[in-house]
Amino acid sequence: MGGFDYLRLIAAILVIAHHARVLNGEPPIMIGTSLDLGALGVGVFFVISGYLVSGSLERTPRLWSFIAKRALRIFPGLLAALLVTAFVIGPASTALARSDYLASPEVYGYVLKNLTLYAVTYDLPGVFLAAPVAGVVNGSLWTLRLEFTAYLALAALGAARQVKPRVLTVLALAAAASAIAIHALGLDARGDLYRIAYLAAINGFLFLSGAALRTSAWRAPSWLAVAALIPLITPLWFLGLPLIALRLGALNAPRAPVDLSYGLYIYSFPLQQMLAERSQLNLATSLALTLPFALASWLLVEKPALRLKARLPPAPAKPVLNPVAALGD
Template sequence: MTKHTISLATHRRNNFDFLRLLFAAFVIVTHVYPLTGSQECDGLCQLTHGQYTFSVIAVRGFFVISGYLIFQSLERSEDLTDFYWKRVLRLFPALAVVLLLTVILGPFVYENDTPYLLNKQVRTYIPNNLRLYRLQYGIPGIFDQNPHKSAINGSLWTIPFEFTMYIAVSLLFFIKRKRTIVIVVLLVAYLVLAKLDVFNFTEIQQWKFFILDWYLIELGVYFAAGSLLAAVRIADIPPRYLTIILALSLGMFVYATGKPIFSFASVTLLPVIVLSIGLLPIYGITHVADRVGDLSYGIYIYGFPVQQTLVYYFGMDHATLIFPSLIIAAMFAYLSWHWVEAPALRLKNLKPMPILIQKMRRITRL
């Protein structure tokens, strides 16, 4: 085995499943406040005087881990068809099911003079959201009386940005064997995005991209950082040195909280902190997914509609909503992983494009 092969094998033993699970729970914790109409914000928000929330840490952490793992997936992919097929299998089956369940269960929380099946936005809800770049957050008549009106699944907003990052990193496929050039390209991309995010934050908030907006910069910098750290082989750093790096980074990050340099500290230190925690051997959490499955994506996409439904029926406040919504979202996520996501991922070795091409050739011969 080559050194690179050994490295990839070693990287599979990590804490990323646990971190993503934790980040998904963070999102639910933050969402209970706006979804119940609370004037407060979560505990981290109060501690940092609004600089950070649990969901901000979570979403940025998600993109760091995604940048790291997706870059590695690109390195292992035989071609771009292989790369995109794996991305489609990971993203779309679970998304399609949660959208379908939303439409099926919609009548139970629907209040509108227009009959449910005659409501045009009921029919457009699934196709619009599967397109990613034309998200439809609500259907008139569903959750209109909730404190956070009309939004059925506000968590979907990050998925178009995630998929856009897949497209961006896939461009490196053509030079992936030229490691030095790849590192330079990723470094330049990271520095440009970091500069825009830190020093032009107010300006980029006014930008409007073709199908996205300024979040492409804010989230892109963390994805680029994760990919860059994968390219420079952060996982090859011995654990004792990685522990020192983590301690120093975490200390500087905490020190920067509440200070003008905090935005700079975030884009430089948070990726290192997240990946260091993900890569260091930590007893008890490394194999969490082996026991229950990878529930993070399921919790993320089911959490918001579950919380909206609980508020609709029971009028919960933020203090009483956290634990029931976490438990119910985890139950849906468990079923999603074992019945939808894992079976879909078992199809990753299929080659859909060659199969389609062969069928087209047979048709043309007829």
Template structure:
């Protein structure tokens, strides 16, 4: 499949949607306009779901090109963990001391326990005296909860490759399993799959597995017609229909949405080839990582609340600074260390090595 696509553009849009919703929840504890209109999901859900669908497509392609499991996992770790670790260090050693109200910030074990978030499957959301007076939530970075979900999706693909089920039937079973478990409500909304600090809610994981698996299945099928303009329009129409049916009964919504959303997102990426140049400046992961604490700082400085659209504009502009630094100083150098053949997005359209490029692992994405 062509390497000239709009995946980076869609990831950037997805990150902006997450920032948009958080601007309303943090700025005034209200629903964003999209949620207020459709009453089904906030804009951030569309963004996060797009991340997982794109991630499934790209990560599946990565494993198909590089079937050695060790190299596959090393590449995934290099894409997600270095930027995350730097974020945590900046949060604890720079932001925390500047905004904390705790005189014993450095003496509290909780301060350094926050760094355990870098293990992915440990959830330490608080820092001493940091945002404790917030009117919405004292959580320092509410965006990190999706990262262990994505890591599980990566591990599932690696396990499938190891046991010989990384094929069309295997991915179809994975997607169908996640889909059925979610839409049929197999897990109680409070059921925690893994008993780590903070918990990993099974219902959310099943939704992400369905979306990630859907993206991966599309890649494995390698059917150009499935990504054609008419197919993309049809998938988009099904997404709209899902929202319309959801107005009649919200339970109808996920049945169509979970099936159509990955096809629409992936197909749309191949309709946005004109935006492929954004691959050289992929700040989507950095935006996703840094936006929430930046928004918390802005709201605290404003006295606990502020106009949501103003918070959205200010936080987006300010977050571009650490996101850009993260891309050029951390993420892009780490991509060059990935084992095996270079990432396709490290080449220009002609296939030659590029001096500056773009890629993104999630979820929060894939790459």
């Protein structure tokens, strides 16, 4: 299933391409009326995550082992990125004296709060104040909260023995209906709370759809995946994305030697802000600056952390959660 490796990489690059414009104060590139490249990239991540993580749950003998696997995937890389941002990028970019910056409790709070996932903070003292999007250090972190919440929700369904195609499909449709209602009523434009609910509903639908398609072992025919392109140009763009993403991910391809997608995602925003302050931000400079960080993250942090999965209890002879054909972890 190497196709998912490349699809995740493409999704990360779409997010970087989106930020390369908006962090310069330029309008985003739109696909149709409601979909920008950043939302597309994030949406693809959630579909793939729901698909692969539900497979991991099927093969995991204990729920605590499942949560441990997910934590090993998110937290080591995130901690490293937060430390680099707070103690390397921050001191190099702050308008304060370095001693004043390092003495500020907000610097240490930035690491600790964002490491919880649920107390996200976007600013560091005096950092990126001259950027077109001033004061925002890493605007990508909000999605990790949704991602980990989706893991916990899936684990809860697993504990109740409800990781079943019908249950997941009903929940996905409920999330889609919520997103459509919020948008139709115009609530997503009335404040942060409604916008968060709208984004949670959309990405919840994408995650649950990926999980439902995995547990059902149903594969969309090519004609249906092509037809699913049509909603992309409408406000209902998210409805067809699971079929498209999973069809592309299922393409036969060799496994990528490195997985740079997560590193690209968590490092790109603050590095792009550095470029924006210097009027040097574009897609090419973004990738040139971020790729070395992503490679170091994979080789020095993420890959060693993922090796710890081998120390978790092995899967039993018969998986405990409604097994289907095992694919990627």
